[in-house]
Amino acid sequence: MSNVISDEVERITFHCYRPLLSHFYVGPFLFLYSLWAAISFQSEQSIEVKLIALAGCVIIHILCGLFCVWSVEWKTLSMCYSLSDASRAYLAKVVPTRNNGSTQLCAINRRKKESGEEELWLDFQQTKYICVDGRNFKPISFPVNLKIEEYTKSKGLSNDDVKEADKKWGPNVMRVVLPTFQELFVERATAPFFVFQVFCVALWCLDEYWYYSLFTLGMLAMFEATVVKQQMKSMSEIKKMTQEPYLVSVYRNKRWEKVKSHNLYPGDVISLTRRSETVPCDLLLIHGQCVVDESMLTGESVPLMKECMVAEDGSCSYTGSLDIETHSRLHVVFGGTKVIQHSPAANKNFLKSSDGGCIAYVLRNGFNTAQGKLLRTIMYSVQRVTANNFEAFMFILFLLQFAIAASAYVWIEGTKDPDRNRYKLFLECTLILTSVVPPELPIELSLAVNSSLLSLIKMGIYCTEPFRIPFAGKVHICCFDKTGTLTSDKLELTGVCGISKKDPSGLLDINSVPLETIHVLATCHSLLYVDDKLIGDPIERATLAVLPWTLTKGDVVICKTIKQSLKILKRFHFNSSLKRMSVLVSKQDSSFNTEHLVMTKGAPEVIKDMLKEIPADYDSIHKKYTLQGGRVIALASRVLDKELTVRDVTREEAERDLTFCGFVVFSTPLKKESKAAVSMLKESSHYVVMITGDSPLTACYVANQLKITKKVLILTEHDDSWRWETPDGSVTFPVGEEDSAYSLCLTGQGMVYCQNTPDPKRGTLFDKIITRVNVFARVTPKQKEDVITTLKSQGLITVMCGDGTNDVGALKHAEVGVAIISNAPEVKPEKKDIQEKNTMKQTLMKQIEQGRRDRKSQLADRQKMLEEKLQELQAEEDTLVKLGDASIASPFTSKYSSVKCVCSIIRQVNEGLKYFLSLSKRSD
Numbered sequence: 001m002s003n004v005i006s007d008e009v010e011r012i013t014f015h016c017y018r019p020l021l022s023h024f025y026v027g028p029f030l031f032l033y034s035l036w037a038a039i040s041f042q043s044e045q046s047i048e049v050k051l052i053a054l055a056g057c058v059i060i061h062i063l064c065g066l067f068c069v070w071s072v073e074w075k076t077l078s079m080c081y082s083l084s085d086a087s088r089a090y091l092a093k094v095v096p097t098r099n100n101g102s103t104q105l106c107a108i109n110r111r112k113k114e115s116g117e118e119e120l121w122l123d124f125q126q127t128k129y130i131c132v133d134g135r136n137f138k139p140i141s142f143p144v145n146l147k148i149e150e151y152t153k154s155k156g157l158s159n160d161d162v163k164e165a166d167k168k169w170g171p172n173v174m175r176v177v178l179p180t181f182q183e184l185f186v187e188r189a190t191a192p193f194f195v196f197q198v199f200c201v202a203l204w205c206l207d208e209y210w211y212y213s214l215f216t217l218g219m220l221a222m223f224e225a226t227v228v229k230q231q232m233k234s235m236s237e238i239k240k241m242t243q244e245p246y247l248v249s250v251y252r253n254k255r256w257e258k259v260k261s262h263n264l265y266p267g268d269v270i271s272l273t274r275r276s277e278t279v280p281c282d283l284l285l286i287h288g289q290c291v292v293d294e295s296m297l298t299g300e301s302v303p304l305m306k307e308c309m310v311a312e313d314g315s316c317s318y319t320g321s322l323d324i325e326t327h328s329r330l331h332v333v334f335g336g337t338k339v340i341q342h343s344p345a346a347n348k349n350f351l352k353s354s355d356g357g358c359i360a361y362v363l364r365n366g367f368n369t370a371q372g373k374l375l376r377t378i379m380y381s382v383q384r385v386t387a388n389n390f391e392a393f394m395f396i397l398f399l400l401q402f403a404i405a406a407s408a409y410v411w412i413e414g415t416k417d418p419d420r421n422r423y424k425l426f427l428e429c430t431l432i433l434t435s436v437v438p439p440e441l442p443i444e445l446s447l448a449v450n451s452s453l454l455s456l457i458k459m460g461i462y463c464t465e466p467f468r469i470p471f472a473g474k475v476h477i478c479c480f481d482k483t484g485t486l487t488s489d490k491l492e493l494t495g496v497c498g499i500s501k502k503d504p505s506g507l508l509d510i511n512s513v514p515l516e517t518i519h520v521l522a523t524c525h526s527l528l529y530v531d532d533k534l535i536g537d538p539i540e541r542a543t544l545a546v547l548p549w550t551l552t553k554g555d556v557v558i559c560k561t562i563k564q565s566l567k568i569l570k571r572f573h574f575n576s577s578l579k580r581m582s583v584l585v586s587k588q589d590s591s592f593n594t595e596h597l598v599m600t601k602g603a604p605e606v607i608k609d610m611l612k613e614i615p616a617d618y619d620s621i622h623k624k625y626t627l628q629g630g631r632v633i634a635l636a637s638r639v640l641d642k643e644l645t646v647r648d649v650t651r652e653e654a655e656r657d658l659t660f661c662g663f664v665v666f667s668t669p670l671k672k673e674s675k676a677a678v679s680m681l682k683e684s685s686h687y688v689v690m691i692t693g694d695s696p697l698t699a700c701y702v703a704n705q706l707k708i709t710k711k712v713l714i715l716t717e718h719d720d721s722w723r724w725e726t727p728d729g730s731v732t733f734p735v736g737e738e739d740s741a742y743s744l745c746l747t748g749q750g751m752v753y754c755q756n757t758p759d760p761k762r763g764t765l766f767d768k769i770i771t772r773v774n775v776f777a778r779v780t781p782k783q784k785e786d787v788i789t790t791l792k793s794q795g796l797i798t799v800m801c802g803d804g805t806n807d808v809g810a811l812k813h814a815e816v817g818v819a820i821i822s823n824a825p826e827v828k829p830e831k832k833d834i835q836e837k838n839t840m841k842q843t844l845m846k847q848i849e850q851g852r853r854d855r856k857s858q859l860a861d862r863q864k865m866l867e868e869k870l871q872e873l874q875a876e877e878d879t880l881v882k883l884g885d886a887s888i889a890s891p892f893t894s895k896y897s898s899v900k901c902v903c904s905i906i907r908q909v910n911e912g913l914k915y916f917l918s919l920s921k922r923s924d
Contacts, residue, residue, distance in 0.1 A: 009137075015090075024079070073103070076105060093105050094106050125379075126366075126375075127368070145322055146321060227467065246277050249353050251270070279336065291339070297370055340535070344359075399436035449469050461895070464892075471816055475798070475906060478687070478689070481691060483692065486670065493510065499517065505620070572654065579603040582601075584598060584649065596644075600655055601633050611658050629667065630667050635662050638659055677899045691776040696778060700745055709775065713725060745774070821893065
């Protein structure tokens with residue numbers, strides 16, 4: 001057995017195939033058939049008895065062969081022998097860790113190195129594992145932790161380096177091989193339930209029930225064929241995430257050359273430009289800066305600014321080795337994202353590309369990129385779930401006990417009559433055994449499932465995995481994402497507080513705040529223009545929209561009411577670990593004297609430590625609005641020291657001795673139908689849980705609004721110890737002694753603490769309390785998966801509803817994953833509205849055609865406006881699944897953004913099950 005240095009693989013064992021005759025389903029049965037022939041030749045028993053014995057042997061033989069299809073463990077046991085090390089083995093049985101797919105039997109590959117040594121590796125779930133010492137395997141390493149200097153001074157690969165890189169990492173390809181219809185149908189046709197039904201049909205045919213039996217078999221095959229078609233359609237959506245190779249400028253052999261994107265390798269230096277295709281692999285930005293759209297990976301539509309590792313003067317603010325987790329937000333451009341704006345470095349001494357792009361270093365390629373990991377999560381994150389495997393076995397085994405007793409009685413009594421036909425007697429006994437599952441069951445089941453599918457489609461809900469429909473009828477827990485799912489993802493600026501002398505805690509209208517506060521709001525952001533369109537964080541766009549200030553393309557902010565402008569000179573971008581951002585701004589006074597200002601905003605607890613003077617009620621004010629569900633951001637500024645130059649000033653020098661400029665408060669309104677949906681689920685005895693990356697105070701407030709919780713305790717750390725406390729801190733309990741009258745809220749850090757705290761009865765504290773937790777806040781996408789998988793491990797059937805790619809893992813692990821499409825309407829539009837839109841669309845098309853025929857220049861602007869309006873109407877009409885939506889991997893997808901779709905799924909599935917039961921009663 002191998003030790004594997006990986007979070008995704010638990011263990012590896014080594015094997016070789018036995019000779020064909022020693023396979024369990026070959027050699028032993030050759031002997032068995034020979035024995036039957038010898039006994040039959042000498043025996044005086046009737047021909048019926050001999051054929052019955054042969055039929056028994058054949059059935060057992062077929063089952064042994066099928067078990068090799070159903071179980072990798074059985075296949076390994078029956079066809080292979082084990083070895084202690086990999087050097088002599090040709091196969092490896094790879095057992096993944098929990099919730100990371102199913103066990104596979106993989107081939108061990110070999111190649112001779114130039115040194116003469118033999119290199120062993122295997123491919124498991126599109127990841128290459130290298131053998132390090134004949135027994136132990138580890139995932140192949142990539143140059144993601146080298147010294148910073150090695151990246152900044154890299155001159156790309158030579159031809160010899162490329163050949164070696166191709167052998168080590170392989171091409172930059174993400175091949176999603178779609179199985180054929182025949183392959184998928186055979187896979188479903190060898191499932192236990194289908195095999196059992198075919199066996200029953202064969203028995204009925206032997207008893208002269210030809211028409212009825214063949215009709216049942218035909219219906220069963222048609223149902224499986226429709227399921228396969230749906231499965232192929234779902235897989236084709238995943239394949240669309242990959243793209244065809246395109247030409248990229250690569251610096252090799254000390255010159256620029258054009259290379260196909262699938263021939264990129266770690267260590268390559270490439271030119272990164274804005275283009276229609278997505279970024280081909282994970283890159284470290286060396287020179288220049290760009291703006292990227294990461295919505296396909298994160299589900300967040302906010303464009304991010306990526307900056308280079310090397311400043312314009314050639315200096316680098318980092319020392320030591322690259323930490324991809326720390327540097328990823330600001331310096332790493334991930335594969336699968338899209339560059340929407342780029343600007344090369346101005347320093348002429350830096351490496352320049354022929355196409356004027358940014359210079360980037362390839363870190364990872366293929367399935368090891370961020371996009372590749374997302375694909376692997378979709379394809380391999382959970383074991384294959386079918387509604388007719390484990391549960392079908394248990395159901396059949398339970399009823400089989402009674403059938404065996406009845407069959408044994410009939411056989412014993414029947415054999416007492418020497419004149420009775422043994423063949424007919426055996427057939428009757430076998431039919432008794434098979435009657436535990438009625439032959440019309442698959443027809444009734446398919447009708448019930450299709451009935452539910454049709455009802456859901458009418459409601460705008462689509463299902464790509466129909467076998468999950470029965471699970472929706474027995475759901476225990478309903479889990480929801482918050483932002484974009486239960487609440488709107490559009491933020492509203494409520495006001496500014498903390499600066500009024502009369503009432504510091506009172507909210508001021510944006511038009512009543514001091515000019516210093518307005519300056520921070522107008523300049524401290526990452527907004528920019530791309531194709532004459534303002535893009536950036538929704539909070540920042542919402543803020544600028546209500547201010548009488550306008551941002552121009554040159555990063556100049558101009559006031560509409562007074563003659564004043566501010567020029568943004570330098571940005572210290574927002575960092576999730578720092579929880580703040582700052583900008584350096586130039587301002588001219590009335591005497592045309594220029595002064596430089598620092599504008600900073602961030603989390604209140606972070607900005608507090610940077611203030612020159614802290615207001616007495618600073619903490620109480622921001623906690624007040626956070627407890628009310630608001631998103632509170634602290635604002636501060638100062639005049640930059642004259643002896644400091646903008647180019648040389650560091651972040652640490654800028655963000656000190658700041659003057660407090662107030663708190664800006666944003667609110668996120670609930671969606672219209674969220675309250676009604678949650679109320680309906682609670683009334684039907686479903687346990688409702690919220691899982692969000694937002695702050696615990698905001699999450700608890702929203703949960704209280706939705707009546708998910710009444711009184712809540714948050715697990716909080718104080719001086720290296722943990723305790724439960726209410727959001728306002730007025731009531732506290734030690735861990736393990738919390739009042740059962742309270743609901744619980746766990747943060748991401750609290751989850752880690754609970755998972756690492758043992759419990760004598762349930763394993764860990766997390767396993768013990770999870771069924772009492774109503775709110776999970778500040779959790780990562782991986783922790784969302786952990787919540788769902790832990791609930792499943794306790795035998796609970798879960799629904800997960802989300803809207804972004806960061807919900808994909810949780811949606812795949814839940815028995816019923818429901819994706820709602822971002823920016824879609826909450827409810828189905830009325831027929832009248834649809835007719836009005838169609839009429840408007842036709843009118844616009846006629847006007848556009850008229851504009852095209854009329855070549856007068858004064859109509860050009862009007863024609864452009866009409867075309868934009870038509871595109872908006874078309875976008876509203878075509879609500880399609882896009883990359884970045886959670887629906888790329890979700891079994892259920894709603895066309896509308898209301899969470900009421902969860903209620904509809906549960907209700908319609910229950911109606912379908914009632915229909916199924918009524919059919920069963922009629923057949924009885």
